[in-house]
Amino acid sequence: MNRIKRYLGLLWLALAGLAGYFGTTSLGIPKLISGKLDDLVFGIIIVFILMPLIVGGLGCFAIYALQGEYDEETVKSASSGQET
């Protein structure tokens, strides 16, 4: 199971990258440059809030997964108060 957790990290990393790319180019930037004020708010939220969350947050989660931070033993030692 630990191996699966680690290998899946690659999938999350790829997903973060893909979501960031398509979210920004297909959803975000077209709205930012549409010239409509309502679109502008939506574009700002996509580009500056949702995309950083997905790229940064999911990317960080992916790296932790790859590093084995969610392995059984690591999680157990963390929850019993031993910082890893």
Added chain:
Amino acid sequence: MVSDSPKPTASTRTLMSVIGASSVGTLIEWYDFYIFGSLATVLSTKFFPEGNPTAAFLSTLATFAAGFVVRPFGALFFGRLGDLIGRKYTFMVTLLLMGGATFAIGLIPSYDTIGFLAPTLVLILRLLQGLALGGEYGGAATYVAEHSPTNQRGYWTSWIQTTATSGLFISLLVILLTRKSMSPSAFDDWGWRVPFLVSILMVLISYVIRRNMSESPLFAKAKAEGKTSANPLKESFGRKYNFKFVLLALFGATMGQGVVWYTGQFYAMNFIKTVCNVDAVQSDELMTVALLMGTPFFVVFGWLSDKIGRKGIMLFGMLVALLTYRPLYEKMYQTTNISSRQEIPANATISTTVTPDPKQTGGTVQTKTVTHQYTDGTMLTEVTKVSSAGKSDLKRAVLLNDSDRWTLIWLVFIQVIYVTLVYGPIAAFLVEMFPVQIRYTSMSLPYHIGNGVFGGLLPAVATYLATGANQANLAAQQTGSPLPFAAPYLEGLWYPIIVAGVSFLIGLVYLKNRPQVAD
């Protein structure tokens, strides 16, 4: 983080008072939050006049910002306070902040009186509402959970989970009562302020009830032992071993929960009204029935999560949701589709009226109303408005027969059950993921990002996807090429399906079915 002394426990009577005080307060906060949305049409004419792009921009900001952008900041700010000074005082502040902001919205003079100051003040007060809501939920959930026996946390905290739906009901009820107690013109003139103003009474009652409650026993014990955190923000997000659980809570649980919640409660309503064109009053009525029927299941699944674990229930909710959304929405669409019904042409009625155009001095608007009746009892009303300036607008409203109305109620009810599966156990799940010292801060942020940002963006993203599919079909039709989308109205569902799918997979692999911390 196992405590080395016995866990302080609350008596059942105390626990009931705690649940009552917490739930009533949270319910009022949701009430305050929802009346703005429920009265959006009136408010837009009072504070955000049509045809003014800057006011429209402020209106969009007020809707979006308070709805989900500010909530995570409220979670951070009040979460930190809650872990530093205590749960009770912090969520008392959020209650007063929310109540005060709501009351103040009811006092703001209209755009006609004070100009741009009106929408600006509304925006500021909406931001305060969003901040307060961001701080309230984590406090209430933590407070209740820390009073509850550890083997009943799912059951007791699930009462908090019902408050969002109850808040929506009460907001609709208060508005309905206010409308019925006066003429439509009086309501439009000043009556819309009443639901905002009466909120202060409810807040004060809730404040008095909450004031008499004691601090959470677990937090009080940690404080007495000098074990509270000196810097909860740093400890929650600056230390890897906590931060990785914050990320896990977000991507493995709250992100999926957020999209399932918004799909079942808001997207369904929007779909029925705008895509299926069901009459607005009938839509509200059937949504209300489905929500009422589904609400007790929050408690059922919260209770069940104490028996069989929280992970399985939440993930099952996400899985069935993502697998069945498309067939469910296809069925909803077909249930309201009138093209396959047989019309009774003799019963069709047509009426035409001409009235002065409120947007153009001296202009007129011709309104043509055509009513079609079908053999199964369904009615279709088509209202076409043509202004003398050449603008035309067609609105269709389907009034369903009893059988189809109940089919829709059941289809929405199924979605509400998905909501209760993912949402019922989640407060206890989040509480059990983080230690007492940083619990308020750590659980509030992933909850409000998952629910507010990922869920809150659902209507906008789903509409964007469905509109894109419609436009692609129209373009293909014009060039004579095959249509790229067989059912463009279902394309918006890809957003909740993909987000819930990712969350399900992450939850399945990385989450545990037992508490991460014991206290």
